Amino acid sequence: KMCSPKKGETAADKGRSSLTILFRYADGLDVLLMLLGTFGAIGDGMSTNCLLIYVSRLFNSLGFGKSSPEDHGNFMDEVVKCSLFYVYLGIAVTAVAFMEGYCWSKTSERQVLKIRYKYLEAVLRQEVGFFDSQEATTSEIINSISKDTSLIQEVLSEKVPIFFMNMSMFITGLGFSAYFSWRLSLVAFPTVFLLIIPGLIYGKYLLYLSRKSFKEYGKANSIVGQALSSIRTVYSFTAERSIIEKYSSILDRAKHLGIKQGIAKGLAIGSTGLSFAIWALLAWYGSRLVMYKGESGGRIYAAGVSFVLGGLALGAALPEVKYFTEASVAASRIFDRIDRIPEIDGEGSKGLVLDKIRGELEFDHVRFTYPSRPDAIVLKDFNLKIEAGKTVALVGASGSGKSTAIALVQRFYDANGGTVRIDGVDIRTLQLKWLREQMGLVSQEHALFGTSVKENILFGKLDATMDEVIAAAMAANAHNFIRQLPDGYETKIGERGALLSGGQKQRIAIARAILRNPVILLLDEATSALDSESETLVQNALDQACMGRTTLVVAHKLSTIRNADVIAVVSGGSIVEIGTHNDLIDMNGHYARLAKLQRQFSSVDQEQSVESRLSSAARSSTGRKSAARSSPASFASPLPVHTTPEPLSYPPPSFSRLLSLNSPEWKQGVMGSLSAIAFGTIQPLYALTIGSMIAAFFVPSHAEMQARIERYALIFSSLCLASITLNVCQHYNFAYMGESLTRRIRLKMLEKILTFEAAWFDEEQNSSAALCCRLSSEASMVKSLVADRVSLLIQTTSSVTTAMVIGLIVAWKLALVMIAVQPLTILCFYTRKVLLSTITSNFVKAQNQSTQIAAEAVYNHRIVTSFGSIPKVLEIFDEAQDEPRKEARKKSWLAGVGIGSAQGLTFMCWALDFWYGGTLVNRGEISAGDVFKTFFVLVSTGKVIAEAGSMTSDLAKGSAALASIFEILDRQSQILGSYTAGDDNGGMKLEKMTGSIEMKRVDFAYPGRPETLVLRDFSLEVKAGTSIGLVGKSGWGKQPVIAPLIQRFYDVDRGSVKVGGVDIRLLDIQWYRKHMALVSQEPVIYSGSIRDNIMLGKLGATENEVVEAARAANAHEFICGLKNGYDTECGERGVQLSGGQKQRIAIARAIVRDPTILLLDEATSALDVQSEQAVQEALDRIMVGRTTLVVAHRLNTIKNLDSIAFVMDGKVIERGTYNQLKNRRGAFFNLASLQLQGA
Secondary structure: OOOHHHHHHHHHHHHHHOHHHHHHHOOOOHHHHHHHHHHHHHHHHHHHHHHHHHHHHHHHHHHHHOHHHHHHHHHOOOOOOOOHHHHHHHHHHHHHHHHHHHHHHHHHHHHHHHHHHHHHHHHOOOHHHHHHHOOOOOOHHHHHHHHHHHHHHHHHHHHHHHHHHHHHHHHHHHHHHHHHHHHHHHHHHHHHHHHHHHHHHHHHHHHHHHHHHHHHHHHHHHHHHHHHHHHHHHOOOOHHHHHHHHHHHHHHHHHHHHHHHHHHHHHHHHHHHHHHHHHHHHHHHHHHHHHHHHHOOHHHHHHHHHHHHHHHHHHHHHHHHHHHHHHHHHHHHHHHHOOOOOOOOOOOOOOOOOOOOOOEEEEEEEEEEOOOOOOEEEEEEEHHHHOOOOEEEEEEOOOOHHHHHHHHHHOOOOOOOEEEEEOEEEEHHEEEHHHHHEEEEEOOOOOOOOOOOHHHOOOOOOOOOOHHHHHHHHHHHHHHHHHOHHHHHHHHOOOOHHHOHHHHHHHHHHHEEEEEEEEEEEOOOOOOOOOOOHHHHHHHHHHHHOOOEEEEEEEEOHHHHOOOEEEEEOOOOOEEEEEOOHHHHHHHHHHHHHHHHHHHOOOOOOOOOOHHHHHHHHHHHHHHHHHHHHOOOHHOOOOOOOOOOOOOOOOOHHHHHHHOOOHHHHHHHHHHHHHHHHHHHHHHOOOOOOOOOHHHOOOOOOHHHHHHHHHHHHHHHHHHHHHHHHHHHHHHHHHHHHHHHHHHHHHHHHHHHHOOOOHHHOOOHOOHHHHHHHHHHHHHHHHHHHHHHHHHHHHHHHHHHHHHHHHHHHHHHHHHHHHHHHHHHHHHHHHHHHHHHHHHHHHHHHHHHHHHHHHHHHHHHHHHHHHOOOHHHHHHHHHHHHHHHHHHHHHHHHHHHHHHHHHHHHHHHHHHHHHHHHHHHHHHOOOHHHHHHHHHHHHHHHHHHHHHHHHHHHHHHHHHHHHHHHHHHHHOOOOOOOOOOOOOOOOOOOOOOOOOOEEEEEEEEOOOEEEEEEEEEEEEEEOOOOOEEOOOOOOOOOOOHHHHOOOOOOOOOEEEEEEEOHHHHHHHHHHHHEEEEEOOOOOOOOOEEEEHHHOOOOOOOHHHHHHHHHOOOOOHHHHHHOOOOOOEEEOOOHHOHHHHHHHHHHHHHHHOOOOEEEEOOOOOOOOOOHHHHHHHHHHHHHHHOOEEEEEEEHHHHHOOOOOOEEEEEEEEEEEEEEEEEEEEHHHHHHHHHHHHOOO
């Protein structure tokens, strides 16, 4: 709506969004820094041309000098004067070059940190619909905030000043050449276009290619990102193969684009060889001027040199433009997001603020479809009125639009028709920020951040005191378990709260909502993920929280909403029944049917007097809790010290090993290297020709002059041709090598990462965002190592060797002096680059942490939006950026000092060379021509070496990347993964998998928190083909038993897990996992079609198998009801589907495997009654004849199992069938009666 003209606008802007767009966030200080930096760069560029003024005088005195002996003294004076001038110039250059380095480096870092901040702020401001659409996937946003910003930084700190320096060199070059000989410069001027045009054409083409490959890599990243963020699902379904296949097919496309880029690059760089052809023209025309117009050889020569140098500088400046275009594309990507006006702005200040809000809600004929799926109607003619302070519950089948109603109240979306009112005011007219401050949301996805518990609760109210936080935690029954965490409220809870159990996360989420003290409380399945004891506690907490507040509850368990003032039954997008629990039961309609269903599920022998015992149960439970806490000794069980193998120290990355990865492309390698060697010799040959050519201008006889000049012109022209052909050959071959290598490395790394044990992914530096970042950036760095760096190194080596040989042949004394001082300059360049690169790597490291925070915020954007906690996220983000700021300060100083001293020293060395050359000429040891030949040949190589030296930064970056790549490739997984390149990883494969499970005296703690034992002395036996349910409170060690240990994501610390009588550590893990299927509480759905998601369970399943599995999971109907049936896109993480739908797809995925062992982790907790019944039936059907482990909070789901184990404090306390345990009247009985009361 509002966005369409906006998009049109930005498209038009792109034309002129050249560089200026990068400087959007520059403040006064930045402008000053940029001005000084530019001034420095311009001065740096002019310096070479200022030299020429003196050089031309020198040439004339040297050229004519020796003809008349009486000029001796005069001649040496001239040389000395010149050399001194060089020294002064050197000092000046040091100063301007320092400004160039320091100012740009400093300002780039300031601006980029600002851009990152603004970008995150803008993305979080967008309305929820923006994230549903596929245009803004999490991986793309992470990419922008990490890769695009560092690209912009690099451009501002390194490329811009180089560009200015080259441009100033070009302009002053033209000016000086006109000053030396205007005729020559007029003739030469048109030839500039020969130097420019090829570069420009190539830049355009490259940009086109790089955009295309960016898209391809984006797709690849998002595949990997989704796989890594739900690595356990991938492992448990042994789906690694399919992910790697998808990834590799995308990489193939990117590889071809890369090879095209190589050819384009070769043509462009080769075309700089046209400058040789220009020399041929200048030499010929210059000789005419000397012969017929009486100009002096020195001035003609200086005019030629300054012109060609200027032209080459322009040629050097234009490729930099490619970086500008890349950066401005990156910037426009970022600024498009920053400028995107959210259709619903949560931070805007416009809109009404009511003085007093009662909290009356009304839906009036609301019609709604999700923006991303406009053809599926979610709500139609939805009417509901909620009086202030009353609790209204929405019940109904999954996908009927209950959660959507909650999203509309918070104005995540705007209704397509009808209105939503609060206190009779249309919410579209209210100020959104204020409106959301009146609401507290607890949803089924708790959405926590990887900071401390306290910070997570503070999201509810940013300025709350610690007392308020504790009070909220107590109200949510969370205070006790928080106190038991290693650092209490300061405990870090891992990426997305990975280190807490479901019930614990949920209680933190509730504390967060209570802290807001909202007028309207929105509960979307708030207790679905809890076990009954926690549920009762949390339910009590919620009941307290609801008092005096308008509450809108979405629930599947009717027990949780019996006391609601009004219950509304939603079906097919509108309300079909409304009334109190009793009214609805009497009406005998939808609700009565649902209630009956649930009762059948949980009809517990209710004749026992529940009342009498309740108080005692509650007492005993609290007593128990405190007892466990008061004796810390119970934690420190006498564990055998578990020795982990020492981490290997990685050998420094060997380049040879990288090349061995590239060995299949050896033919291209040989061809490319030969061309590089040949191209390397061209530079010194060219310098030699120029040096000897000057002597021709001083030849008295016209005929001889003409003959010599024609010979030189011919040499120049042939150099030009050679340069173009060799370059194309060199770049094509190296690009081919580089691209093949990138593809190979990315695949190898992904294959390897997918073999690591699950614990590896729990470590902070291996979070999914960081790994995605590493896969993309490190592989591309290594590519540039091979494609650009190696070829440059070979080329440089060949050209330096050639130059030294020529120099030593022509004038060995002078050459030795020159070679001796050269290392000084090279050293300067080198140290500067090395220091910079180490600092840069620290800078990147420091940025990773802030990237992780951004990723989580985007992932949890609904909660961030709902709680209006953007400022809080930004504050955490800003703190994480303090580290990069420090690093950047060091960096800018080094940049300045390094570049200044390098430039200054170069000039000093030249002064020495000329002075010594003059002295030798004076002694008559060599001719003036030799001085020039040697000088040109060796100075040109000095430049080449310096350029190769300037590569060291990339080498250092590249070798760091190499180290980390090989670190991954060499790491041995502590549990051999299920996907190894050779499929035989030394494990056993049994003839037949029986499926009996036995856990004996197991101790287990998560590797990330070794001090907290989750299981201690845990024993459990399950006979083949029987089912067992695990019940207990949340966080008591049920979840760890199930997936991680039986699927062998983790190994036990002590004791053993045997399946079919064999320790699972001996089994071939891939074969073993093939026999199991897991359905977990938060089903993981990947973007791709529904069919793809089901087929993850069994690659190569037939269409029939897929449909049968969907039928068995009660999913077939709803899938056929979707517009594209099985080809419907699920969206990133399945955002397009409701909870129940995702769950059934996950079950179908498990069924398709036809597993021997079935693991159900709270599989039905997130479902409404109808789906639950459907799913429960499906599960009952597929359990037959399989060994089944069920973790459940709701006892009705485990009533019919063969046996039940009650787990507490990491041990099994009671074990037996449902009825045996009921009659034993122990812990299980208490739990059951609690649930009953709830129901």
